[in-house]
Amino acid sequence: MTDEAGTFTSRFEPNPAALSDERRDEILANPGFGLHFTDHMFLAEWTPETGWADARVVPYGPLTLDPAAAVLHYAQEVFEGLKAYAHADGSIWLFRPEANAARMQRSCHRLALPELPTEWFLGSIRALIEADGAWVPRGEEKSLYLRPFMFASEKFLGVRPAHHVTYSVIASPAGAYFASGVKPVDIWLSTEYGRAGAGGTGAAKCGGNYASSLLPQQEAYDHGCAQVAFLDASEHKYVEELGGMNLYFVFADGSIVTPAKSGSILEGITRDSILTLARDLGHEVTERRITIDEWRDGTSDGSIVEVFACGTAAVVTPVGALKWDGGEAVAAEAETSKVAHAIRQALVDIQYGRAEDRHGWMTAV
Incomplete structure (x- = not known):
């Protein structure tokens, strides 16, 4: 009214x-x-x-x-x-x-x-x-x-x-979204199911997107993983997002890549905030398409040293292993995840009033 x-x-x-x-x-x-x-x-x-x-x-x-x-x-x-x-x-x-x-x-x-x-x-x-x-x-x-x-x-x-x-x-x-605390979580790669397709509702925050993720999410649980990663629905080779979180890849030179908005990726508020905070911390940040082979090969040859996920509920969560039938890929610095922890700390310090809100993000109730 x-x-x-x-x-x-x-x-x-x-x-x-x-x-x-x-x-x-x-x-x-x-x-x-x-x-x-x-x-x-x-x-x-x-x-x-x-x-x-x-x-x-x-x-x-x-x-x-x-x-x-x-x-x-x-x-x-x-x-x-x-x-x-x-x-x-x-x-x-x-x-x-x-x-x-x-x-x-x-x-x-x-x-x-x-x-x-x-x-x-x-x-x-x-x-x-x-x-x-x-x-x-x-x-x-x-x-x-x-x-x-x-x-x-x-x-x-x-x-x-x-x-x-x-x-x-x-x-x-x-309280904390993951009961075990801020520790690396394993991710299951869904090769049979898609989260959203071009022209669909992937960029909208609607229940149907989450309903479609529940079966592959259960598959992830069955394989000892906390989340499921989805590929694009047309070519099945580009990394999109997790069931309810956006992804970031940290390269050995300190640069960070996140999958580009495609119309089927939810434009997360935390995702957008991390783009800014990562640059504040001196990282070059790029939004572009990244293939599942680049993820696998990058962790194998050391060019990708960290992977982390973000969302409102979990804030920032390091990714341990990416698993699929017959294999897994683990980034070299998955256990320490220094970049993910630094970005997470910068974000929560602003949210809890422990750091200057340089970007005018906080609103008093």
Whole structure:
């Protein structure tokens, strides 16, 4: 909603069953990832007649959907992921939320959903944190993970864009994404399955992309790997990304290469930030196509010394071995991963307020 001055506003309905301070503190001491949720959530609806309306923060709880809700049949939905960080002085900050708002708008356009104005995106997050600020955990590697999402909630069976859409934001206190800590993780190379093709939804953040990665992800688990790497869908030779993370390759001369945006690669906010931070640290950074043979041969002849992955949830994670049926490739400096750790430290120091925010990425809540 907007007031007479055009400023975003929302109403608030407190949760009468909010957790006690003691139970909340118990959860925040060891939150895990995606296991617990705050006391409230944000909701709003869109129709062609009203546009976006009825912005509200309400008690966290189940959503009621008609069995014919379009999202259940045609998968018309998108989502985002960002974090709120508690600084040492008790203030709460967001990392590049405007970039998340812009990416959600691009995702909405691709999925034929109404684009949520940036003011609504930012306002919804602020409203939820205002209600549940006590849920932002303090301490190293802890944050409040925010999940804005939008879905077709119209009751109908028919292949067309929905005329009733629901937008929501939920929040979950988060510790480290990988329980084992920041250590190299092994990657399974998927040669049978593709993540996305040209002209598809690969560059949008929608659930279908992740659903298609679950079977090869299970294959990765079965081979003792934490993630799966996908190749391009047309020639099956160019490295694209992992199931939910972007990739970087560190060469022996200190230069860094990341797969170029192709229309089937998600344009990660963390990915873009690392491009800047790596240059700040003196690395030459290139976005270009890189083949799976270059990855394999480069780790074998020593020209590629590190590989790492990045994403909002895991931040920066070194890659240990790339595995496939009949072989594996391990970069020479996979165990130490000095470049990955340096970039990661530079990023989290900004996010937690320990370093100067030279690029204006942080937004106070």
